[in-house]
Amino acid sequence: MSSTRKDKELNLQHTQLLVSVRNGAEIAPAIMGGCEILDFKDPGRGALGQVDETTLAMLLEYCRQSSVTTPLSMALGELCEWKTEQKGLKLPPEISYLKLGFSQCGESRLWVKEWRNLIQRIEESSGHQHEWIAVAYADWKRADSLSPFEILEAASENRCAGLLIDTFSKQNGRLLDLLSPDFLSELIELARSRELKIALAGSLRIQDLEILADLKPDIIGIRGAACFGHNRTSEIQESAVRTFRKQMNFSRESMRSG
Template identity: 50%
Template sequence: MNPHRVQLLVSIRNRDEVLPALNGGCDILDLKEPLNGALGMVDEEILHSISDYFFEQPVNVPLSLALGELVEQKEKHITPTIPSEVTYLKMGLSETKQSDHWYSDWLNCRQRIEVTNQATFQWIAVAYADWKQARSIPPEYVLAAAIKSRCAGLLIDTYHKQGQSLLNCMCLEEIQRLVDRAQKYNLKIALAGSITSDHLESLSDISPDIIGIRGAACVGSQRTNQVQKLAVKTFRKELDRQYTFMESG
């Protein structure tokens, strides 16, 4: 066990899932559409709906937004309008393995989004544990790029969501090395990838800042189902138990 408080990120797909996630005990809301892939971006209507919700009912937790994959953003002719409530942005690097200029493409895309929105965001680099299947850049290269480009953090996730979790794709020693190096450079480190409460004991000797869930937060543990308060609360309880978090004082 590793006694420190790990933040819980819950991925939501619409405004109806905000309250179940918050009331279940999440610390970060992450907006994405699971039907659109690992980091599927929601459509513009949902984005505006969430923005309106936050305006009407201010929420005291950060909001993260998934932008899909870099290759998808490059193909778009319209730069997305990002609500002012969003703190963190992230996009995946699948299908970049054969590219000699993925890093400059990544930086240019980030810059274009910030210039268009006249805002500065905290960027989270995404390393896929199943990077070979995703035809992505190896995780250690992504981390090096995150450090070089002053990202706020690194997310280690899985690209494929059918039947394999983070621990099926990457051993604990590999995860620990990435976590240690990221934290050495003051990057927040988040772990995700079909993580369930059953995985938490194995992960409890590692010290991530954040653990992200979607399937484990949903009815029947199905990532395309609705987020459920009880599911989030159950995961939160086990997360705190495994990391033996105790308030000081």
């Protein structure tokens, strides 16, 4: 095995795997398969679809009863949805990471102020300071969002814990179809200089891991790759999660070919 190949395998051993689940039945397969961050998301409601209050209560109850110790994350949808729908949801302190997108904010001059107000509103309600993850879209123009570099700078100034690069549309290209490794590398280097964790998602597949190993993200997020037939709206499969995590850790085929 070449040293280059070995380095790539070791790099991804230190990258955490985030798996998005939509109900309690998907938690055990995700964790048993090797999930290291458990994310709550409704894939039927978009890239960052927020689970409803009843589902959230059931997910948290499952975690409590099963003594789940895996860090918890939750998608909160888009900033514009909180403004137009006047959402209300009390988030418990068990949820460490909160992800928020900025579609339809491309022409807004007030989006950063509105975001700060939302953070204050949620944390006053929960009585807890969460770790916020700003979401930038690879297809930001389609999403009418801001460029990843603009969101990165705002995240740095807004005491965020990290930056997630995802895809807004799940029908118009995967992450590595839309952004080149050089673009992502520059973005990741800048994020690290701002002390932000960097997460990559967007219909990622096992075959993407060699490129991702060079990029060395802190977190890789999957939904479709964890599901039957790579269909993000089907059920999570333990075997699919385990295969993906195993490939992140170590590849016997890579050893042979190296």
